[in-house]
Amino acid sequence: MKVERGTAWINLGLLLLAAALLLSAYNEMESHEARNSAQQVIEQMCQTLPTETAAGPAGTEAPAIPEYMLDADREMPVQTINGRDYIGVLSIPALELELPVLSQWDYPALRVAPCRYSGSLYQDNLIICAHNYASHFGKLKTLQPGDTVQFTDMDENMVTFRMVERETLGPTDVEGMEAGNWDLTLFTCTVGGQTRVTIRFEREED
Numbered sequence: 001m002k003v004e005r006g007t008a009w010i011n012l013g014l015l016l017l018a019a020a021l022l023l024s025a026y027n028e029m030e031s032h033e034a035r036n037s038a039q040q041v042i043e044q045m046c047q048t049l050p051t052e053t054a055a056g057p058a059g060t061e062a063p064a065i066p067e068y069m070l071d072a073d074r075e076m077p078v079q080t081i082n083g084r085d086y087i088g089v090l091s092i093p094a095l096e097l098e099l100p101v102l103s104q105w106d107y108p109a110l111r112v113a114p115c116r117y118s119g120s121l122y123q124d125n126l127i128i129c130a131h132n133y134a135s136h137f138g139k140l141k142t143l144q145p146g147d148t149v150q151f152t153d154m155d156e157n158m159v160t161f162r163m164v165e166r167e168t169l170g171p172t173d174v175e176g177m178e179a180g181n182w183d184l185t186l187f188t189c190t191v192g193g194q195t196r197v198t199i200r201f202e203r204e205e206d
Helices: 002-048 174-178
Strands: 079-081 084-092 097-102 115-118 126-129 148-153 158-169 184-189 196-203
Touching: 002 079, 002 084, 002 097, 097 115, 148 184, 158 174
Parallel strands: 126 184
Antiparallel strands: 079 084, 084 097, 084 148, 115 126, 148 158, 158 196, 184 196
């Protein structure tokens, strides 16, 4: 009886180990696919950008004020690629990441790219979420205060943000996620989805 019980526990342990290895392999495969998808989207975005910028003689024209600074309530422009709407590109130099950001979030979309959770770049309350894939926000928790990120919208307006705080929130704490006067928030779930790694940023003055 003891031998049979011991064998059963060993078999159970082997099954759990096999399941863990399969899950790890599956997550790695999804991360790899997400990385390739992000690169393809950014390449398509770059193809639509102008190759030359017209400019008059130096000092003859004052730089134009970006439209979003004149009308913060305007909708963020989108670019549709492969049937999905993107609002811009998020660059995180400390993690060597450059990622397209989808306009709206849902679970299928999160498997493709980071998504806008709420807010707007123009109203200084943008919140972006992503899976904890290594190719998305898997290393978000390693960011340190003072690290910077850049967000470039579809009109080529680039804004730089500096990290100021890290929080750990519950998986359903929507009020906590949207609380505070943070200019930018990035978040992802921890392994198992028990908590949310939440990184707060302030906009750097031009």
